[in-house]
Amino acid sequence: MSHPFKPALVYLLLAAPALAAAQHPVALVIHGGAGVIERAKMTPAAEASYRAGLGAALDAGYAVLEKGGSSLDAVTAAVRVMEDDPQFNAGRGAVLNHQGDAELDAAIMDGSGPHAGAVAAVHHVKNPIELARLVMEQSPHVLLVGDGAEEFALEHGVVLVPRTYFRTERRERELEEARKAEAAKAKAAGITASGTVGAVALDRAGNLAAATSTGGLTNKHLGRVGDSPLIGAGTYANNATCAVSGTGDGEYFIRQVLAYDICALVAYRHLTLQQAVHEVIHEKLQRTGGEGGVIALDPAGHVAMDFNSAGMFRGARDSQGKRVIGMYGDDLQ
Amino acid sequence: MSSTYAIAVHGGAGAVPRAALTPEREARYREGLERALDAGYALLEGGGSSLDAVTTAVRILEDDPLFNAGHGAALTRDGAAELDAAIMDGRQLRAGAVASVRHVRNPIELARRVMEKSRHVLLVGAGAEEFALEEKFQLVPNLYFRTAERVEQLEAEQRGARVSDLVPSTRGTVGAVARDTAGNLAAATSTGGMTNKRPGRVGDSPIIGAGTYAKNGVCAVSATGHGEYFIRAVAAHHVCTAVEYRGLSLEQAVREVLQVLSGLGGDGGLIAVDRDGVPVMQFSTDGMFRGARDAGGRREIAVY
Numbered sequence: 001m002s003h004p005f006k007p008a009l010v011y012l013l014l015a016a017p018a019l020a021a022a023q024h025p026v027a028l029v030i031h032g033g034a035g036v037i038e039r040a041k042m043t044p045a046a047e048a049s050y051r052a053g054l055g056a057a058l059d060a061g062y063a064v065l066e067k068g069g070s071s072l073d074a075v076t077a078a079v080r081v082m083e084d085d086p087q088f089n090a091g092r093g094a095v096l097n098h099q100g101d102a103e104l105d106a107a108i109m110d111g112s113g114p115h116a117g118a119v120a121a122v123h124h125v126k127n128p129i130e131l132a133r134l135v136m137e138q139s140p141h142v143l144l145v146g147d148g149a150e151e152f153a154l155e156h157g158v159v160l161v162p163r164t165y166f167r168t169e170r171r172e173r174e175l176e177e178a179r180k181a182e183a184a185k186a187k188a189a190g191i192t193a194s195g196t197v198g199a200v201a202l203d204r205a206g207n208l209a210a211a212t213s214t215g216g217l218t219n220k221h222l223g224r225v226g227d228s229p230l231i232g233a234g235t236y237a238n239n240a241t242c243a244v245s246g247t248g249d250g251e252y253f254i255r256q257v258l259a260y261d262i263c264a265l266v267a268y269r270h271l272t273l274q275q276a277v278h279e280v281i282h283e284k285l286q287r288t289g290g291e292g293g294v295i296a297l298d299p300a301g302h303v304a305m306d307f308n309s310a311g312m313f314r315g316a317r318d319s320q321g322k323r324v325i326g327m328y329g330d331d332l333q
Numbered sequence: 334m335s336s337t338y339a340i341a342v343h344g345g346a347g348a349v350p351r352a353a354l355t356p357e358r359e360a361r362y363r364e365g366l367e368r369a370l371d372a373g374y375a376l377l378e379g380g381g382s383s384l385d386a387v388t389t390a391v392r393i394l395e396d397d398p399l400f401n402a403g404h405g406a407a408l409t410r411d412g413a414a415e416l417d418a419a420i421m422d423g424r425q426l427r428a429g430a431v432a433s434v435r436h437v438r439n440p441i442e443l444a445r446r447v448m449e450k451s452r453h454v455l456l457v458g459a460g461a462e463e464f465a466l467e468e469k470f471q472l473v474p475n476l477y478f479r480t481a482e483r484v485e486q487l488e489a490e491q492r493g494a495r496v497s498d499l500v501p502s503t504r505g506t507v508g509a510v511a512r513d514t515a516g517n518l519a520a521a522t523s524t525g526g527m528t529n530k531r532p533g534r535v536g537d538s539p540i541i542g543a544g545t546y547a548k549n550g551v552c553a554v555s556a557t558g559h560g561e562y563f564i565r566a567v568a569a570h571h572v573c574t575a576v577e578y579r580g581l582s583l584e585q586a587v588r589e590v591l592q593v594l595s596g597l598g599g600d601g602g603l604i605a606v607d608r609d610g611v612p613v614m615q616f617s618t619d620g621m622f623r624g625a626r627d628a629g630g631r632r633e634i635a636v637y
Contacts (some may be wrong), residue, residue, distance in 0.1 A: 086439075114565045114597075120535075121457050141534045142564045143432050146458040148533015223460015224453045225432075232542045232567035254454045255426040257542035257570040268578035287425070 025301035027202045027318035030057050030078050032088045033195030034247045034293035037311025037327050047327070049087060050313060054254040054325050057081040058315040061199055068257050071201035071209035072110050072133075073148075079129040079211045081198035086168050089195030091127060093168045094215025096175040099222055102166035102215050105229040106132040111208035111237035118229035121148040124160035129213045132229070137162070142231065171218070178219035196228055196318060198245030200297045208243035208297060210235050210259075216250070226250025232260035239299060241267045246308065248292010256284060262296060277304040305332070337610035337628050338514050342369045342390050343620030344400045344507020346557045346602035349636055362622055363418055363634050369393040370624040370634070373509060383511035383519035383553075384422050389592045391418075391441040391521045394507035398480045400622075401505035403439060405480045406525025409532050414478030414525055417539040418444040423518030423547035430539040432457045436472035437465050441523045444539070446470075454541065454616040478525070490529040505622070508536055508555030510547070512610040518553035520545050520569075526560070536560025542570035550608050551577045557621065558601010562594050572605060583607040587615045
């Protein structure tokens, strides 16, 4: 065993360029909403089902990154899987508004532009995240709402679905409870505060992207738009700083321009991503009485998943071999 | 805290060719800006709130057919007016906004009602009008907003004619920012968006952080210009974070964001007022209809 280091060194030198390319970190982080997510209220079957849903989204998005695909394709794929999964509040299975309809919002942002697309208050679009992406790629606009957004969808060959596609028995029951509570002027019990789904990703080329999709609040006023489709509030990505997707009390996220604020703290105050997320969630949001959480990624692949609610459905996977899924406050600590 | 108070208003930024703007027309624009500025200022002078001052100034500009908001708003490709507005109270970061409404005479008042009477910040389309009715607003027909000038402009644009030479601007916006004697900051913005826009298109005006932002102790901002760029740059909040986190002066911050926007390919302008009531009005276009007035005796109306 003489000169034990030499062969290894030579090998490393020869392999350096290839290794560097292969080792450029890729990462995907997802969330499926924050709120009253507690062990005591969860059956083992429900827990397993949520874990499976999050895992499917995480792996669908990560598969894109692993093959050298773009962060934009990865977040689109991950969010689409959760939109199609009725247990999450986005796409099919979204919560119902006061009229009993799903009314959907979504946004996507490409940190390399920055380019962005968003839709709000759509009723017949199966995958709002794909329409948001079409707005970004095929229109000169960023945000289209309501009938105008659906007209745009039809012009671009998107097949619309009836409102009944989105409705599930569980959401009808929740709406009924919310209406009763409203009539009794009480707070609806047992309903998780807010779901929303989202994803942030970093690809091999170093591009960050963020995507968020939601049905908003149960029993919401017709036309109410939350933070998810608003660039800077619930969704933001900038290759120089970070990518963020939020979930929670949307009105608080809008007023504080929360997603952008995290990236501004990283850029201007030179906080680490975790510090910036902590300050915004546990100081600023907490102080105003708002509840929710965010997932975030920086250009180096650092992951933040933080919330001030009881729990947040979340997961992360990266090229270092990490693959985690959590939902309660004490998971993944 | 000092008792300085100030207000600034804008009536849109864009190509303002001197040839198209006859002296008579320019005088009418100046009068419109003055009316808005002085009405808002009178409220501040009487000890009124910055919130009331910006609401009043914007309402006057909405009612004036020369400006692209309320009566005389730019028309969509379908020939309808579709209006967006937002207001923000810098005290507790309260905000209200509406987008894509077609029958609300003064969208800024509906935005304020959303802030004060609903648990939401942004309502859009038919849902926003339903809320208006619940709040006893009297709706008006869409024809109320339409002026002969805007119909001509839309027809010209649809014929493929160059419309950037037309006055009033085809993508103006109106807005106001103010600081009151109590030191409270407020911002308000209202618009009809771009001429020949796709129905449902929402620009930066009603997006908190993009076209409108106010935070006590930092600044109040109202923007006008190519909205999509202002959204992507989160322009109004960019200005406030540059002031708050980096200690830039408001003027430096506004200049910086205009540079960022130019880098992305977008132009426009911003009016802002800092925590001490110093107004800033900057733009990267040929001109911006604007005015500022403060307790120190400054009173300024300008176009170019």
